[in-house]
Amino acid sequence: MRQAYVGRFAPSPTGPLHAGSLVAALASWLDARAHGGTWLVRMEDTDTPRCVPGAGEHILAQLAAAGLVPDAPVWWQSSRNAAYAQALQQLTNAGLAYPCACSRSDIERALLAAGTPHTPGTDTVYPGTCRAGLQGRVGRATRLRVQGTVDWVDRWLGQQQQDVAQAVGDMVLKRADGLWAYQLAVVVDDAAQGVSDVVRGEDLADQTPRQILLQQALGQPRPRYLHTPLVRDSSGQKLSKQSGAPALPVERMTDALHEAAAVLGLPPVPSSHPAAEALALWVTIWAARWQKS
Numbered sequence: 001m002r003q004a005y006v007g008r009f010a011p012s013p014t015g016p017l018h019a020g021s022l023v024a025a026l027a028s029w030l031d032a033r034a035h036g037g038t039w040l041v042r043m044e045d046t047d048t049p050r051c052v053p054g055a056g057e058h059i060l061a062q063l064a065a066a067g068l069v070p071d072a073p074v075w076w077q078s079s080r081n082a083a084y085a086q087a088l089q090q091l092t093n094a095g096l097a098y099p100c101a102c103s104r105s106d107i108e109r110a111l112l113a114a115g116t117p118h119t120p121g122t123d124t125v126y127p128g129t130c131r132a133g134l135q136g137r138v139g140r141a142t143r144l145r146v147q148g149t150v151d152w153v154d155r156w157l158g159q160q161q162q163d164v165a166q167a168v169g170d171m172v173l174k175r176a177d178g179l180w181a182y183q184l185a186v187v188v189d190d191a192a193q194g195v196s197d198v199v200r201g202e203d204l205a206d207q208t209p210r211q212i213l214l215q216q217a218l219g220q221p222r223p224r225y226l227h228t229p230l231v232r233d234s235s236g237q238k239l240s241k242q243s244g245a246p247a248l249p250v251e252r253m254t255d256a257l258h259e260a261a262a263v264l265g266l267p268p269v270p271s272s273h274p275a276a277e278a279l280a281l282w283v284t285i286w287a288a289r290w291q292k293s
């Protein structure tokens with residue numbers, strides 16, 4: 001029997017929702033409703049220097065104004081340190097995680113010396129300097145031993161494959177500044193919350209194989225994945241907080257919801273109708289579209 005459907009929207013409270021993040025929120029909500037499941041919201045506030053005070057509450061108000069209300073109290077990753085520490089310990093005890101002494105410039109130098117310099121704008125591939133031990137240096141970060149290629153089927157994008165060792169190498173689980181890496185926190189919490197289905201923006205699709213490897217290392221089940229199309233600005237750039245995407249005003253959330261629905265290929269509902277009616281119609285359409293998955 002398939003595990004009970006649990007979905008989640010997991011924003012980083014580094015700013016309010018923009019048009020792109022609303023698409024992911026709406027899709028994950030619709031998918032949970034269409035499967036008769038539970039929909040959770042988790043605030044991914046591990047990267048404290050990037051978090052903006054009040055942004056989490058603002059996001060929740062924006063979601064509520066769009067009719068998207070979580071079925072259980074919101075989890076805040078900043079209160080989950082003990083769970084992340086335990087997972088890291090488990091990986092270290094199993095020999096799957098190791099301390100790394102390398103600074104960013106050490107890594108760039110090692111890549112240059114190996115004839116594979118880092119290309120700006122791409123992931124830095126860790127050359128494995130500390131894999132065999134620290135050689136008297138002082139550990140700063142903790143990394144996962146990564147090996148192999150991951151195949152997975154994305155419900156929207158179809159069959160996917162990534163050679164994780166080649167794409168990123170041994171990935172960081174705990175950063176040199178003492179903060180938990182996104183990968184560790186997201187994998188630990190998805191399992192702890194019994195998440196069966198991850199529905200999120202396509203910009204995170206290439207993180208999926210990394211998360212699958214980490215799930216395997218921790219002995220956790222693999223959720224199903226669906227990555228939604230990105231919203232682009234007029235110059236074709238993906239909307240993001242970093243690129244200055246405008247916040248969605250709370251009083252405009254019904255309009256914003258219709259724009260998000262259009263990105264997902266859902267038909268317009270006259271805007272005189274309340275958000276709840278539009279949502280109910282879209283759930284029916286979504287359920288028919290994804291009947292078999």
Ligand code: GLU
Pocket residue numbers: 009010011012044186200204
């Ligand atoms: N917190 C991540 C972000 O806002 C999303 C994590 C996820 O959905 O897995 O980009």
